[in-house]
Amino acid sequence: MSSAIAEKINLLGLTLPQMQALFREMGEKPFRATQLMKWIHQRGVVDFDAMTDISKALRERLQEQAEIRLPRVVQELPASDGCRKWIIEVESGSRVEAVLIPEGERGTLCISSQAGCILDCSFCATGKQGFDSNLTTAEIIGQLWWANHGGRSPSEADGKRPGRRPDRVVSNVVMMGMGEPLLNFDPVMDALDLMMEDNAYGLSKRRVTISTSGVVPAIRKLHERTDASLALSLHAPNDALRDELVPLNRKYPIREVLDAVSGYMASLPDKRMPLIEYTMMAGVNDHRQHARDLAVLLKDFPCKINLIPFNPFDQSGYRRPSASSLSNFRGILQEAGFTVTVRTTRAEDIGAACGQLVGEVDDRTRRSERYRNKAGASVSGGGSRVFTKADNLAVEVRSEHGRDPVTGP
Ligand code: SAH
Numbered sequence: 001m002s003s004a005i006a007e008k009i010n011l012l013g014l015t016l017p018q019m020q021a022l023f024r025e026m027g028e029k030p031f032r033a034t035q036l037m038k039w040i041h042q043r044g045v046v047d048f049d050a051m052t053d054i055s056k057a058l059r060e061r062l063q064e065q066a067e068i069r070l071p072r073v074v075q076e077l078p079a080s081d082g083c084r085k086w087i088i089e090v091e092s093g094s095r096v097e098a099v100l101i102p103e104g105e106r107g108t109l110c111i112s113s114q115a116g117c118i119l120d121c122s123f124c125a126t127g128k129q130g131f132d133s134n135l136t137t138a139e140i141i142g143q144l145w146w147a148n149h150g151g152r153s154p155s156e157a158d159g160k161r162p163g164r165r166p167d168r169v170v171s172n173v174v175m176m177g178m179g180e181p182l183l184n185f186d187p188v189m190d191a192l193d194l195m196m197e198d199n200a201y202g203l204s205k206r207r208v209t210i211s212t213s214g215v216v217p218a219i220r221k222l223h224e225r226t227d228a229s230l231a232l233s234l235h236a237p238n239d240a241l242r243d244e245l246v247p248l249n250r251k252y253p254i255r256e257v258l259d260a261v262s263g264y265m266a267s268l269p270d271k272r273m274p275l276i277e278y279t280m281m282a283g284v285n286d287h288r289q290h291a292r293d294l295a296v297l298l299k300d301f302p303c304k305i306n307l308i309p310f311n312p313f314d315q316s317g318y319r320r321p322s323a324s325s326l327s328n329f330r331g332i333l334q335e336a337g338f339t340v341t342v343r344t345t346r347a348e349d350i351g352a353a354c355g356q357l358v359g360e361v362d363d364r365t366r367r368s369e370r371y372r373n374k375a376g377a378s379v380s381g382g383g384s385r386v387f388t389k390a391d392n393l394a395v396e397v398r399s400e401h402g403r404d405p406v407t408g409p
């Protein structure tokens with residue numbers, strides 16, 4: 001990248017206050033910020049010249065000082081059932097994925113927050129890559145931009161049809177793609193602001209969900225920065241088992257995590273429940289007793305529970321639960337009074353499976369090497385691509401009653 005380009009400020013990742021500050025610095029009126037924001041995020045226009053309600057002189061100044069730089073889409077894959085996956089190359093050179101699961105005219109988009117993840121949960125292919133880089137705000141919000149505006153021809157995106165609605169409308173966003181969103185705090189918070197900003201995507205706070213494995217200090221300060229919905233990846237009813245599955249539990253045990261989540265929920269002005277995610281692995285955490293223990297653990301913790309059948313990937317060492325253990329598990333929780341949803345599998349032909357980030361993931365860390373050696377996976381041509389399946393992006397878009405799993409009916 002040339003240094004001239006690097007010096008330009010990328011407007012794609014600016015929140016409204018940041019954009020207003022920029023225009024103030026340029027000696028312009030702050031309302032220019034809302035104009036720009038609507039062009040970029042609502043109309044999908046990234047060419048200053050097409051922004052017809054902005055004077056030529058200002059457009060020229062913007063051209064000199066700023067740019068609207070989208071993350072590069074390496075591949076866009078449609079599935080036969082309407083799901084769609086974008087493979088995006090971020091500035092570090094790594095690839096991440098976003099998956100759109102349509103529901104009629106609307107859809108849920110799973111977004112990545114990091115390339116790789118340092119937390120190394122035992123069942124997660126992203127964790128097996130190790131950590132590569134944090135995504136910038138532009139790279140995070142860029143995934144939503146592509147889902148809403150991608151696939152249009154340049155003439156459609158050049159602003160000549162500014163009132164046009166995009167073909168695909170994302171109604172819900174879940175930060176359940178690659179990475180731990182709360183370990184990339186500020187860029188993720190700014191991206192959430194843009195998702196919920198009326199002049200940008202205008203999504204309701206009930207329809208934007210952060211999923212975390214339980215980074216307690218970040219959950220405790222979350223209320224200072226957002227009022228988005230929250231999902232907690234629990235996966236086990238006791239610390240001994242969770243220590244094995246989610247190594248972060250050794251630092252922040254279940255009680256502390258639940259306490260932090262309760263604190264966040266209590267800080268919200270409206271009544272909302274967190275979603276408890278529970279990835280089920282055969283013979284590991286899918287016994288009836290685990291379900292009973294989970295019901296006891298969550299007895300005084302208002303929440304909804306989403307059961308996620310494990311998505312297998314090469315050499316993971318885990319298996320999916322059987323249909324009967326899944327239904328027994330669910331039945332026990334329902335009898336105990338919980339609302340339980342089970343994540344469905346779709347888009348298998350593009351390896352997205354609504355929860356499966358199947359990607360040939362760039363592999364640049366020592367941990368991946370150790371994992372490969374341990375797993376005995378073959379490495380070819382220097383081994384920059386090893387995993388054929390990286391399934392950690394799992395979303396339940398609709399419960400059997402047609403309710404939103406996070407926000408209710
Ligand atoms: N780091 C965050 C968000 C990304 S992971 C978190 O852990 O919550 C999103 C969800 O996918 C998590 O609930 C995670 O536990 C789940 N997941 C990861 N690997 C999976 C797999 N192989 N099969 C099913 N679910 C998986």
Ligand code: SF4
Nearest residue numbers: 117120121124127213
């Ligand atoms: Fe990271 Fe989430 Fe995967 Fe755990 S499940 S390794 S926290 S992305």
